[in-house]
Amino acid sequence: MLEIEGLNKTFASPSGDVVALHQIRLQVEKGQFVTFIGPSGCGKSTLLKIVAGLDTAYQGSVKLNGKAIAGPGVEKGFIFQEPRLFPWLNVERNIAANRSLRDKEVCKQVDELIELVRLKGFEKAYPRELSGGMAQRVAIARALLRRPEVLLLDEPFGALDAFTRTHMQEVLLDIWENNKTTMLFVTHDLDEAVFLGQRVVIMNPRPGHIRNVIGIDLPYPRKRSGSSFQELRSRVLSEFEKVETPAIEIGAGI
Amino acid sequence: MNEATVLDVKAGTGAAAQKRTGSRLPKWLYGWLLPLLLLTIWEIAARLNLVSETMLPAPSLIAAAFGRLAASGELAEHLRSSFIRAGGGFLLGGTIGLLLGVFTGLGKWAERTLDPSLQMLRTVPLLAVIPLFILWFGVGELSKWLLISIGAFFPLYFHTFLGVRSIDFKLYEVSKVLEYSKLQLMTQVILPAALPNILLGLRLSVGTSWLLLAVAEMMGASSGVGYMIQDARVYMQTDIVFVGIILFALVGKLTDSAVWILERRWLHWQNTYKG
Numbered sequence: 001m002l003e004i005e006g007l008n009k010t011f012a013s014p015s016g017d018v019v020a021l022h023q024i025r026l027q028v029e030k031g032q033f034v035t036f037i038g039p040s041g042c043g044k045s046t047l048l049k050i051v052a053g054l055d056t057a058y059q060g061s062v063k064l065n066g067k068a069i070a071g072p073g074v075e076k077g078f079i080f081q082e083p084r085l086f087p088w089l090n091v092e093r094n095i096a097a098n099r100s101l102r103d104k105e106v107c108k109q110v111d112e113l114i115e116l117v118r119l120k121g122f123e124k125a126y127p128r129e130l131s132g133g134m135a136q137r138v139a140i141a142r143a144l145l146r147r148p149e150v151l152l153l154d155e156p157f158g159a160l161d162a163f164t165r166t167h168m169q170e171v172l173l174d175i176w177e178n179n180k181t182t183m184l185f186v187t188h189d190l191d192e193a194v195f196l197g198q199r200v201v202i203m204n205p206r207p208g209h210i211r212n213v214i215g216i217d218l219p220y221p222r223k224r225s226g227s228s229f230q231e232l233r234s235r236v237l238s239e240f241e242k243v244e245t246p247a248i249e250i251g252a253g254i
Numbered sequence: 255m256n257e258a259t260v261l262d263v264k265a266g267t268g269a270a271a272q273k274r275t276g277s278r279l280p281k282w283l284y285g286w287l288l289p290l291l292l293l294t295i296w297e298i299a300a301r302l303n304l305v306s307e308t309m310l311p312a313p314s315l316i317a318a319a320f321g322r323l324a325a326s327g328e329l330a331e332h333l334r335s336s337f338i339r340a341g342g343g344f345l346l347g348g349t350i351g352l353l354l355g356v357f358t359g360l361g362k363w364a365e366r367t368l369d370p371s372l373q374m375l376r377t378v379p380l381l382a383v384i385p386l387f388i389l390w391f392g393v394g395e396l397s398k399w400l401l402i403s404i405g406a407f408f409p410l411y412f413h414t415f416l417g418v419r420s421i422d423f424k425l426y427e428v429s430k431v432l433e434y435s436k437l438q439l440m441t442q443v444i445l446p447a448a449l450p451n452i453l454l455g456l457r458l459s460v461g462t463s464w465l466l467l468a469v470a471e472m473m474g475a476s477s478g479v480g481y482m483i484q485d486a487r488v489y490m491q492t493d494i495v496f497v498g499i500i501l502f503a504l505v506g507k508l509t510d511s512a513v514w515i516l517e518r519r520w521l522h523w524q525n526t527y528k529g
Contacts, residue, residue, distance in 0.1 A: 072433075078431045080424070084428045087524070087525070088446045089523075097434075097442075098429075098438045128523065146432070
């Protein structure tokens with residue numbers, strides 16, 4: 001279980017300190033799929049980096065299974081916006097990375113993962129030969145090989161076209177249903193947030209804080225065209241619009 | 255298939271066919287066209303006595319001198335001592351350059367203390383310190399080795415440093431998340447990422463080594479290709495001077511190709527424009 005309590009984060013900037021995160025409080029049960037949505041600057045990526053242990057300059061407590069997060073590690077798999085593959089390694093070696101393929105067990109798991117992320121036949125291909133979606137699937141397989149306790153995804157499908165993105169969302173749900181990995185998924189796409197998450201965390205900027213958490217009580221696989229999906233989507237959307245309102249009011253005041 | 259694609263395919267094959275008729279010669283021959291033409295003109299000019307034999311002996315005479323020297327074993331002997339000098343100096347300077355480049359590349363502290371001095375020394379023309387070398391180490395093997403090794407040092411040092419510093423922070427972050435050990439980070443991230451730059455440095459180092467070998471051997475030696483050239487000049491054996499120059503060119507080209515082969519094998523993953 002992931003517990004975040006009284007989390008504050010400030011960045012130093014030339015024009016003074018900027019509060020990136022203000023009093024974040026959140027609990028995520030093991031195996032839960034949580035999506036984070038909010039306008040840019042609301043600190044959702046910063047929050048993810050803190051959970052990953054990539055950013056340790058914060059106040060408050062962030063605990064995974066009761067233990068404070070001390071630094072990055074394989075139990076907290078991270079999928080970045082870009083695939084970040086090693087360009088000099090082919091697909092299977094990228095997935096194995098610092099584990100040796102000569103190890104029979106590693107080799108077997110890599111094969112299974114290649115099957116899972118639907119990349120059969122591309123084991124020997126190099127990153128330059130892959131499309132964006134394929135490369136991102138390699139990155140996901142690389143994280144999964146380490147059997148992460150929680151998978152942190154920072155707008156992983158943001159750069160993909162609509163078709164590939166839908167496909168990738170299905171692949172990700174497949175993986176989640178198979179492995180029951182806890183998922184923290186940051187996105188700026190409303191549909192994606194509602195389609196994937198059991199809970200949608202809506203965040204507000206200036207300073208970044210959690211505005212609302214909406215439970216999406218729909219069975220998987222979800223149908224985007226379904227009426228209950230649309231209903232929940234508009235609920236999230238209306239919350240989201242409230243987020244935007246203050247900015248408009250300020251604008252109107254001038 | 256619709257009409258547009260049919261047209262496309264036709265246009266494609268048409269262009270390909272045109273390209274085929276345009277290039278009847280095998281590809282490798284193109285690089286030889288210009289040298290062959292020049293050699294022919296040269297030979298004709300020499301046969302017609304348009305140029306003096308002591309200034310510009312005919313290619314056939316140079317080839318004959320080449321054959322003579324090769325047969326007597328003299329050529330092999332000179333080449334051997336040149337190889338040992340250039341190779342030894344290169345290995346000495348290149349290894350130190352590589353290690354120091356990695357060292358200063360990895361640490362801010364090492365960079366601050368070492369790099370400014372090295373950058374300053376780098377700008378000193380090496381040929382200007384030759385008198386000092388002769389003064390300190392004499393004209394023997396030691397000063398030749400040292401001269402060559404200093405020449406080989408700088409390109410490898412500089413480009414290794416650049417290579418280590420050009421590593422994408424994003425990949426470094428990935429290595430953190432995947433829990434790479436310090437050693438794994440070195441050998442599996444930093445080294446491969448720096449390899450394109452290191453190989454460029456290697457190539458330049460090899461080139462500098464040959465250049466300085468020629469200089470070192472001409473400043474006083476009793477064997478080596480540079481010595482052979484110098485000796486032949488004294489006796490006005492211009493054909494042998496040419497043999498020496500050709501040898502340098504051949505060996506230089508061969509070593510350069512060796513590095514190129516390494517690049518092809520190790521850097522095939524690079525996604526770059528290939529012309």
